[in-house]
Amino acid sequence: DLAMYKAKDSGRNNYSFFTESLSTHLHERTDKISALTEALENKSEFELLYQPKVSADNEQKITGVEALIRWHSNSLGFVQPDQFIPLAEETGLIVALGEWILLQACRDFLVLKKQGCDLKTVSINVSNIQFQRSDMISTLEKIIADTGIAPSEIELEITESYLASDENSVPEILQKIRKMGIKIAIDDFGTGYSSMSYLHKLPITRVKIDKAFVDGLPDNKGNLAISRAIIGLAKAFDLLVTAEGVETEPQRQCLENEKCDEIQGYIYSKPLMLDELKSYIDSRESIAALA
Ligand code: C2E
Ligand code: CA
Ligand code: CA
Numbered sequence: 001d002l003a004m005y006k007a008k009d010s011g012r013n014n015y016s017f018f019t020e021s022l023s024t025h026l027h028e029r030t031d032k033i034s035a036l037t038e039a040l041e042n043k044s045e046f047e048l049l050y051q052p053k054v055s056a057d058n059e060q061k062i063t064g065v066e067a068l069i070r071w072h073s074n075s076l077g078f079v080q081p082d083q084f085i086p087l088a089e090e091t092g093l094i095v096a097l098g099e100w101i102l103l104q105a106c107r108d109f110l111v112l113k114k115q116g117c118d119l120k121t122v123s124i125n126v127s128n129i130q131f132q133r134s135d136m137i138s139t140l141e142k143i144i145a146d147t148g149i150a151p152s153e154i155e156l157e158i159t160e161s162y163l164a165s166d167e168n169s170v171p172e173i174l175q176k177i178r179k180m181g182i183k184i185a186i187d188d189f190g191t192g193y194s195s196m197s198y199l200h201k202l203p204i205t206r207v208k209i210d211k212a213f214v215d216g217l218p219d220n221k222g223n224l225a226i227s228r229a230i231i232g233l234a235k236a237f238d239l240l241v242t243a244e245g246v247e248t249e250p251q252r253q254c255l256e257n258e259k260c261d262e263i264q265g266y267i268y269s270k271p272l273m274l275d276e277l278k279s280y281i282d283s284r285e286s287i288a289a290l291a
Contacts, residue, residue, distance in 0.1 A: 002022050002023060002026060003015075003017055003018040003019075003022065003134045004016070004020060006022060006134070007020055009183050012118060014232075015022035017089060017154065019065075020156075029087070031075070032079070032083075032084065032087055032135055033077065033087060033091055033093075034282065035073050035074075035075050035076050035089070036071075036084060036087065036093055037183075037274050038095060039071065039073060039074075039095065040093060040096050040097060040100075040281060043100050043169045045071055045072050045074060046069060046070070046071055046074065046097070046100065046288050047069070047070045047071075047115035047273070048064040048067045048068070048070070048101065048104050048274075049064050049067075049068050049069075049272055049276065050066065050067055050068070050106055050108070050110060050122075050262060050270070050271060050272055050277045050278070051065060051068060051269060051271040052065055052264070052268055052269050052272075052280065052281070053066060053262050053263070053264045053265075053271065054243060054262065054263050054264070054268050055241075055261065055262055056252070056255055056260050056262055057256070057257075059288075061288070062119065062281055062284060063119075063121070063262055064119055064120050064121035064122060064123060064155070064254045065119065065121075065122055065123065065277065066107060066122075066123040066124075066125075066127070066157070066271075067101065067104075067105040067122060067123065067125070067201055067266065068081065068106075068271045069081055069085075069097075069101060070150045075275075076266065077163040078190075080231070085127070088127075089127050089128075089129045092129065092133055092224060094127045094129050094130060095129065095130055095133050099128060099134075099139055101124060101125075102124055102126075102139065102140070102141050102143050103146070103147070104153035105122050105124045105146055106122065106143055106144075106147045106153075106154065107117060107167045108122075108274050109122035109149065109153065110147060110148070111274070112151055112274070112277070112278060112281070116124070116276060117210075117281045117282075118279065118285075119151050120153070121154065121155045121183065122154060122155070122204040123155040123156075123185060124154065124155070124156055124157065124206050125155050125187065126157065126158055128158075128159065128161060128162040128165065131158075131162060131169075131170075131173060132167070136173065136177070137173065137176050137177065137180075138176055140154070140177065140180065140182065143179070144180075150181070151180045151181030151182045152181045152182070153181065153208065155182070155184070155185055155205070156177065156181045156182060156183070156184050156185070157185045157186075158184060158185070158186060158187065159186070159187050159192060160186060160187075160188065160189065160191070160192035160193050160194055160198070161187060161192050161193060162199045163174045163186070163193075163195075170202075171201065171202060172204070174199065174202050174204075175203055176269075177203075178203035178205075180259050182205070183205040183206065184203060184204050184205055184215055185201075185204070185205065185207065185208055185242070186198070186206070186207045186208065188203055188207050188208065188210040189208055189209060189230060190209065190213060190230055191212060192193070194220040196233060199233060199234070199237045199239065200225075200237055204237075204239060205237055205239060205240060206240040206241065206242060206283070207230060207240075207241055207242075208241075208242045208244050208264075209227055209230050209241065209242070209243045209260070209280055210244065210245070210246065211244050211245025211265075212245075212252055213226050213227050213230075214227070214244065214245050214246055214265070215245065215249045216242050217250070217254045217255065218250055218251070218254035224254070225260060227243070227254075227255070227260075228258055231258050231259060231260055235259070237258055237259040240261045240262065241260050241261050241262070242260070242261065242262040242263070242264055243255045243260050243262070243263055243264065243265075244263030244264045244265060245264075245265050245266075246263045246264065246266075246267045246268075247265055247266045247267055248267060249267065250264075251267070252267055252269070
């Protein structure tokens with residue numbers, strides 16, 4: 001049966017042999033789905049880490065943080081987001097998980113602010129499926145009402161594939177979200193189905209240059225040309241630009257020269273637990289005060 005499904009999956013007029021690995025793969029998948037379903041009951045296996053985003057000017061001030069999920073599964077051990085987000089999307093479990101992420105990230109952000117951290121925004125990754133299978137507008141309205149976060153403190157990171165999807169509702173939903181005051185960033189810009197027309201047709205506020213382009217800076221001519229073009233394009237449409245996955249000083253310097261607004265990456269910090277983040281922010285503030 002497994003072999004038949006695999007053959008059908010690969011299109012018409014195909015055949016496929018049964019292999020042990022096919023069976024193992026299916027078992028792993030079912031195990032992961034049931035573990036994920038269980039974990040969603042009380043969410044205690046999930047944790048949000050936060051990676052600081054820093055202004056690319058002389059001040060190098062922390063402007064905000066991006067929430068990144070981690071799953072410490074009781075039965076499977078640590079599972080990377082790349083290993084369960086796609087599965088959560090396929091199964092629709094991302095809707096419940098995504099709501100928890102939104103709520104938790106807003107709560108954590110307000111805790112930090114209460115402790116005196118001067119942060120402008122919390123960036124939260126949202127999956128296309130959350131838009132397709134749930135009412136994002138009411139979810140966001142409810143979270144804002146329940147937590148008291150200012151809508152302008154929330155930035156949603158969406159993907160190009162969502163913008164490129166043929167659903168007619170995309171511009172309308174994004175307009176509504178933007179009218180609420182929430183900010184909208186395009187994640188991994190330039191890696192997917194890039195179209196420049198999104199930038200002026202849709203109410204986007206920021207683009208994020210993917211690590212794949214940042215990696216080659218400053219020497220790789222192609223990557224430099226792409227990064228420069230993205231920054232130029234963004235500026236022309238009055239959008240902010242963040243470069244992600246910045247690891248080295250030459251990369252950072254190059255992006256600063258190119259007038260990129262914000263830097264995110266291991267050069268400053270890996271994603272941190274909430275208390276680690278608080279200490280990181282405090283230590284940077286005291287260095288700034290001395291300078
Ligand atoms: P992303 O949104 O593009 O996030 C950036 C990824 O790059 C993160 O991996 C981050 O830890 C990593 N990273 C940041 N700076 C550096 C660096 O300087 N060097 C290197 N090598 N890596 C760096 P992570 O946390 O494993 O997340 C992977 C992907 O999983 C994310 O890519 C995002 O697409 C997805 N994801 C993570 N958290 C969430 C979430 O809460 N909701 C949704 N829908 N997706 C999420
Ligand atoms: Ca992201
Ligand atoms: Ca990325």
